[in-house]
Amino acid sequence: MRMNEVVASLHGVHKRYGTQHALTGVDMELHAGQVLALLGPNGAGKTTTIGLLLGLLRADAGQVRLFGCDPQQVAARRGIGVMLQDAALPPTLKTGELLRLAASYYPAPRPLAESAALAGIDDLLDRPYGKLSGGQQRRVQFAIxxxxxPRLLFLDEPTVGLDLPARQRLWAAIRTLAGEGAAVVLTTHYLEEAGHLADRVCVLLRGRIVSDGSVDALRARVATRSIRCVSTLDAETVAAWPGVRQARREGTQLHVTCDQVEAVVRRLLDADPALSALEVQAAGLDEAFRDLTGDGTPFPDLREAA
Incomplete structure (x- = not known):
């Protein structure tokens, strides 16, 4: 497979459920060797997009292609791998048996040991699936x-239920697969995970793509900046200043989120001549996402969820 080759696409795709428009004129291409994070608030159209690419749904208008074919063709589906949030696997089968069964459906599967090593389940092969913890089951689902x-891998919230070491191991495996030329589509509510893994971020809002580009490009679309400094200024007082979105204190440090960074920095220095350790940073992915979508609901921070 050639790197950056288009492996799947949607062109002018519309999809409705009754009177509700799930997708409206969506254009998207998935490229070999690229990790794409598909983001958006609930109801944005992410599940519909993936369902169309998997051949589980039909578009009302527009064209959907998987390896140049109709996604509902079996030959095209053999080139994909899928890890969904919910997986109903036989609880009495051993992990190794599940892997061998899944591999038997493909013309040239990975050796069982290689799949197990990538997923970090070498020590689980002889254990019944139903006896595994939630995090262990997620790793088995990834191995399957x-x-x-797969030339195209869909991962729906792949690290939910995993501790931080297991997450990091899964991240490394995903980058290995992309390095081999696989296209990876990732949905996640951990925005820092998307920032760590994705070469490209596509944001859906009410059935339309509102941003499609690199993580840095998404951050650059918003004017929000973060200021951190050591200061004795009262956080509530600073929060009331023009251009300030939020101000909070952590020990001796004052953290300020603002739109008018130059004016706020000047006022901070004027108000506290003893201010020190001043740092100004671009918007984080979480801030950029919320600014773009108008979604005031904060996403869980990866470090807190670990």
Whole structure:
């Protein structure tokens, strides 16, 4: 497979459920060797987009292609791997048996040991699936998703239920797969995870793509900046200043989120001549996402969720 080759696409796609428009004129291409984070608030159209690419849904208008074919063709589906949030796997089968069964559906699967090593489940192969913890089951589901050497891998909230070391191992495996030329589509509510993994971020809002580009490009679309400094100024007083979105204190440090960074920095220095350790940073991915979508609901921070 050639790197950056288009492996799947949607062109002018519309999808309705009754009177509700789930997707309206969506254009998207998925490229070999690229990790795409598909983001958006609930109801934005992410599940519909993935369902169309998997051949589970039909578009009302527009064209959907998977490896140049109709996604509902079996030959095209053999080139994909899928890890969904919910997986109903036989609880009495051992992990190794599940992997061998899944691999048997593909013409040239990975060796069982290789799939197990990538997913970090070498020590679980002889254990019944139903006896595993939630995090262990997620790793087994990942191993099943990659066992057929997919050219296109869909990962829906892949690290939910995993501790931080397991997350980091999964991240490394995803980058390995992308390095081999697989296209990866990732949905996640951990925005810092998207920032860590994704080469490209596509944001859906009310069935339309409102941003499609690199993580840095998404951050650059918003004017919000973060200021951190050591100051004795009262956080509530600073929060009331023009251009300030939020101000909070952590020990001796004052954290300020603002739109008019130059004016706020000047006022901070004027109000506290003893101010020190001043840092100004661009908007984080979480801030950029909320600014773009108008969604005031904060996403869970990866470090807090670990």
């Amino acid at each position: 998703a990659i066992c057929g050497r």
